[in-house]
Amino acid sequence: MSDTIEGLKGYRPQENRAADSEHQIEGEATLNSGSNSEIDPITLREFQTYLKQCKKIVALVGAGLSVSSGLPTFRGTQGLWKNYNIIDLATPDAFYIDPGLVWQFYSWRRSHALEAEPNDGHRTLAKLALNPNVEFTTITQNVDGLLIRAGHPKKKLYEIHGSLFDLKCTSFMCTYVDHDNFTDPLTKELADSRFEHVTVFAGAGGEGDRDRPPIESPQFAPIKQIPESELPLCPLCNLLLRPGVVWFGESLPLKLITGVDRFIEQGEKVDLILVIGTSGTVYPANSYVDRVRFKGGKVAIFNTDIELLIMAGEDRDTWGFQGDAAKLLPIALAPLL
Numbered sequence: 001m002s003d004t005i006e007g008l009k010g011y012r013p014q015e016n017r018a019a020d021s022e023h024q025i026e027g028e029a030t031l032n033s034g035s036n037s038e039i040d041p042i043t044l045r046e047f048q049t050y051l052k053q054c055k056k057i058v059a060l061v062g063a064g065l066s067v068s069s070g071l072p073t074f075r076g077t078q079g080l081w082k083n084y085n086i087i088d089l090a091t092p093d094a095f096y097i098d099p100g101l102v103w104q105f106y107s108w109r110r111s112h113a114l115e116a117e118p119n120d121g122h123r124t125l126a127k128l129a130l131n132p133n134v135e136f137t138t139i140t141q142n143v144d145g146l147l148i149r150a151g152h153p154k155k156k157l158y159e160i161h162g163s164l165f166d167l168k169c170t171s172f173m174c175t176y177v178d179h180d181n182f183t184d185p186l187t188k189e190l191a192d193s194r195f196e197h198v199t200v201f202a203g204a205g206g207e208g209d210r211d212r213p214p215i216e217s218p219q220f221a222p223i224k225q226i227p228e229s230e231l232p233l234c235p236l237c238n239l240l241l242r243p244g245v246v247w248f249g250e251s252l253p254l255k256l257i258t259g260v261d262r263f264i265e266q267g268e269k270v271d272l273i274l275v276i277g278t279s280g281t282v283y284p285a286n287s288y289v290d291r292v293r294f295k296g297g298k299v300a301i302f303n304t305d306i307e308l309l310i311m312a313g314e315d316r317d318t319w320g321f322q323g324d325a326a327k328l329l330p331i332a333l334a335p336l337l
């Protein structure tokens, strides 16, 4: 499905490929944006020509954007925490069955997100949001707060799956919500989950193996049984607090969904959607791509696994940039920064 030119992977809209014979690019410089992130120059040129004409752009962001900041994705080989499938922990059922387990998971996520630094991909989107000549909005599925820490204006950012740093009461009767709570750990009992890494050594266990670099294996650290009274509790009603994130089967915050709908449906059409580091498996986030396409907008995908995504979806009006989004974005979006 994708064009492979001299071993470089780029994916370009069908109609543009007719002109390929006019510019054989043998010998043309490779734009190397760092490890495993090489950009096909023809794809880049075509994309940037279109980008410069765009008046309205939306970015749809997923976990891949924060990978080079050291945070794991949800699916694939990284999607494990202590031998639990992360996706299984991000559910209301998991929380109600074992809130202590799920809180240890989120406590670990909070500390790692706080330790992580925004990368050049986050900074590029933040800069684009400050460009007065483009109507721009970012819809992020990430809950790590790194875009805000990179300087992305909040009014142009929709954190549709919530935030690790918001807490809300589990009681239907209580409306308590605590935004931007960066306390770490949240309770004494959750302190250990920050340091849960068990150091194992790379070798088979002989004396000499002690000199080898350690491998951190959080999967093997034991899970504590924490009574509810030692978990974060609501200061108003003393019931359990929960992370302010959106789990499977839960509705997304109406205000945010309405804001995104307005951006896509009202006013000028969206010329371009940047699909960055997401597997596109989760609704409603994945539906935004087709909604932009349906109204005549084009798509640019930034992902380490571009072929899978292109093959899974539509190939009309789509550019694909394969590699680390943190390296690709500053190059691809340079004309608007």
Ligand code: BJW
Pocket: 061, 062, 063, 064, 065, 067, 068, 073, 074, 075, 076, 087, 090, 141, 142, 143, 161, 245, 246, 247, 248, 249, 250, 251, 252, 276, 277, 278, 279, 280, 281, 282, 283, 284, 302, 303, 304, 305, 323, 324, 325, 326
């Ligand atoms: C890189 C990279 C690098 C790696 N550079 N790229 C049947 C039953 C019940 C519900 C449903 C159902 N069918 C459909 C539904 C709806 C459901 C859904 O979509 N399910 C599907 C899985 C089928 N959606 C919902 O339930 C949503 N609510 C809703 O729809 O309400 C209405 C409704 C209710 C009930 C029934 C039907 C409708 C809520 C979804 C909430 C998702 N929540 C989570 C957890 C958030 C909290 C937390 O963080 O802990 O959100 S799940 C998880 O997936 C998280 C993510 O935001 C989301 C998306 O994942 P993402 O970001 O795409 O990560 P990955 O890991 O999947 O992909 C990473 C990508 O990066 C990969 O492609 C890599 O290649 C790439 N990559 N390194 C660039 N360096």
